[in-house]
Amino acid sequence: MKKIIINEKNYELIRNYKEGFDLEEVKSKMTDYFDTYDYIFGDWAYGKLRLKGFCDKSNKQYRKINAIESLDDYIKNNCAYDCKYFLLKKNGN
Numbered sequence: 001m002k003k004i005i006i007n008e009k010n011y012e013l014i015r016n017y018k019e020g021f022d023l024e025e026v027k028s029k030m031t032d033y034f035d036t037y038d039y040i041f042g043d044w045a046y047g048k049l050r051l052k053g054f055c056d057k058s059n060k061q062y063r064k065i066n067a068i069e070s071l072d073d074y075i076k077n078n079c080a081y082d083c084k085y086f087l088l089k090k091n092g093n
Contacts, residue, residue, distance in 0.1 A: 004088065006030050011040070011088040020084030025049045036061045039068050043075070043085040 002013040006027055013021055026042060029051050034040055037053030044050075054071060055062040064070065071087070079085065 003091075006088075007032070009035070010091040012091055013086060014089050015085070015087035017086065018082075018084040020044055021086035021088075022049070026051070026088075037066070038090050039071075040088040040090075041071060041074070041085065042088075043079045043083050045080040045083055 002016075004011045004013055004023065006023075007030055020042065026040075026049070029042075029049055030040070034051065034053050036055075036059070038056045038059055039054040041052045041054060042049055052074070053066060054068040055066050056068055075085065
């Protein structure tokens with residue numbers, strides 16, 4: 001897995017479907033809003049990157065809508081068919 005630092009936070013790239021990860025694009029979109037999430041999911045549609053945060057059950061921000069267990073359903077129901085996407089996991093921040 002590839003280690004990445006964004007906004008002084010350590011992440012691990014654990015999925016990179018169709019080479020969807022673009023470090024410069026992610027850095028330009030990542031804000032402190034995402035600091036409380038355990039995972040950052042990014043998908044591409046119409047040339048634009050969208051980011052969404054997901055949580056482990058141990059995270060106090062955990063809700064059904066942001067549960068990492070629901071990621072595959074999110075991809076199926078909310079992303080363009082067969083789009084490029086990636087998943088980052090936060091490490092020890």
